[in-house]
Amino acid sequence: MRNNKVMKKDNICIGISQCLTNSIVRYDEKNKYNKDLIVYLSQYFKLNPICPEVECGLSVPRPAVELVNENNRIKVIGRDDKTLDVTDKLINYSKEKVKALSGLSGYVFKSRSPSCGIGSTPIFNLNGEQQDYGNGVFVTALLSQYPKMPVAEGESLESETARNEFVQMVFAYEQSEQDV
Numbered sequence: 117m118r119n120n121k122v123m124k125k126d127n128i129c130i131g132i133s134q135c136l137t138n139s140i141v142r143y144d145e146k147n148k149y150n151k152d153l154i155v156y157l158s159q160y161f162k163l164n165p166i167c168p169e170v171e172c173g174l175s176v177p178r179p180a181v182e183l184v185n186e187n188n189r190i191k192v193i194g195r196d197d198k199t200l201d202v203t204d205k206l207i208n209y210s211k212e213k214v215k216a217l218s219g220l221s222g223y224v225f226k227s228r229s230p231s232c233g234i235g236s237t238p239i240f241n242l243n244g245e246q247q248d249y250g251n252g253v254f255v256t257a258l259l260s261q262y263p264k265m266p267v268a269e270g271e272s273l274e275s276e277t278a279r280n281e282f283v284q285m286v287f288a289y290e291q292s293e294q295d296v
């Protein structure tokens with residue numbers, strides 16, 4: 117196994133949900149700052165913080181949104197105001213944004229978000245009942261563009277073992293991209 121410590125910081129860049137950094141971008145004007153994780157990842161990687169909801173033009177604060185399955189099409193609808201529909205805004209932004217992220221070698225996301233969750237985001241039916249879990253729309257766009265890119269939710273990187281495995285996956289992906 118490669119020794120993580122020999123890899124130099126800033127040679128490899130990964131994306132990170134911006135609310136996991138000390139940055140106020142969430143709908144409720146809070147963040148989910150995970151200092152321990154940020155410090156750990158920063159040993160190995162340059163971090164590229166991105167908030168898809170802010171970058172697509174939504175404000176801080178903003179109404180909370182959630183994923184709704186409408187006739188097998190996933191939409192992004194207001195949690196409290198069902199007339200609020202930011203589906204096209206968020207999906208169009210995401211599809212364009214990910215095209216510019218070919219330089220990333222991995223991505224750490226915030227769980228359960230309609231933009232950033234990896235399989236953890238609740239999906240509701242039109243009656244407001246939760247029917248499933250899935251990916252946030254930005255994650256869907258990213259993995260569609262880069263299906264082999266290592267991704268993880270911050271919550272899954274609490275243990276040293278999980279963190280080390282993620283770092284190794286990023287190293288391997290970055291090397292494979294260089295070999296292309």
Ligand code: SF4
Binds near residue numbers: 133135136229232
């Ligand atoms: S989960 Fe994603 S979209 Fe939501 S605040 Fe964090 S970075 Fe922004």
